[in-house]
Amino acid sequence: MLAELSAKLCAQIQGAATILRTAQRVCILTGAGVSAESGIPTFRDKQTGLWAHYNAEDLASIDGFAREPELVWAWYQWRRELVHDKTPNPAHYALARWQEHITLSHSAQQLTLITQNVDDLHEQAGSTVTHLHGHLNRNRCSQCDTPYNAPIVSTAHQVDFGVALLNCDHCGSYIRPDIVWFGEALPVDAWQTAEDAAANCDVFISIGTSSMVYPAAGLAHLAQQNGATLIEINPNPTSNTVVDITLAAAAGVVMPALLQGIITSSPPSKD
Incomplete structure (x- = not known):
């Protein structure tokens, strides 16, 4: 070497x-x-494709999720799919x-x-x-912090990258990625x-x-x-x-x- x-x-x-x-x-x-x-891709790389008009800092924040939870969740699902085979x-x-x-x-x-x-x-x-x-492959409730395990969606044990919002089984609030966002401890x-x-x-x-x-x-x-x-x-x-x-x-x-x-x-x- x-x-x-x-x-x-x-x-x-x-x-x-x-x-x-x-x-x-x-x-x-x-x-x-x-x-x-x-x-x-590094977090600070320029976004591509559908996300080219968004700043990563705006999507990776509690304020962004509060404003447009569907958008933020979809972005993280896209990131997960991007990373899945690496x-x-x-x-x-x-x-x-x-x-x-x-x-x-x-x-x-x-x-x-x-x-x-x-x-x-x-x-x-x-x-x-x-x-x-945090962990890109984990989720938790945006309010009560209860961990959320997404169900396996096929007999092939494939990951579901669907963009539909999920709700907490305990309090009904939206599920978010278990990531430390800007402004969070x-x-x-x-x-x-x-x-x-x-x-x-x-x-x-x-x-x-x-x-x-x-x-x-x-x-x-x-x-x-x-x-x-x-x-x-x-x-x-x-x-x-x-x-x-x-x-x-x-x-x-x-x-x-x-x-x-x-x-x-x-x-x-x-x-």
């Missing part, structure tokens, strides 16, 4: 791997760039293998994986992950996990995120304030001045090579 990369990038990856081999606590934040490598890429699998390696080798290293993405590609690859912005437990991991890590890795969406973007600063080494993996590096190591290439290229460097010499085992 390393032989296929430039000499400069190889050296940077090897340097990062050396640091990560001895790190006791690693916090990883993934963003839309990781999913984009699996063919999922599969994990090498970056997802490398992260899952890293977690698996820690478990199977009885390593003392702790790795906390956090994502801003709402797809389930990390889970498909086999990772344990904390979602900050992040899930308390998920955010606590992310804050604790960032505040106590030795190394913080940002993968495929613009570091523009707060409060998640503040996790890197929290880690830096507590003495962590910051590594960014992004083909288009951000202007984040707290980053110590920048690996300027696609996550699907960097992560397998980085993992190879990490597992060649495992961290100390647990007692």
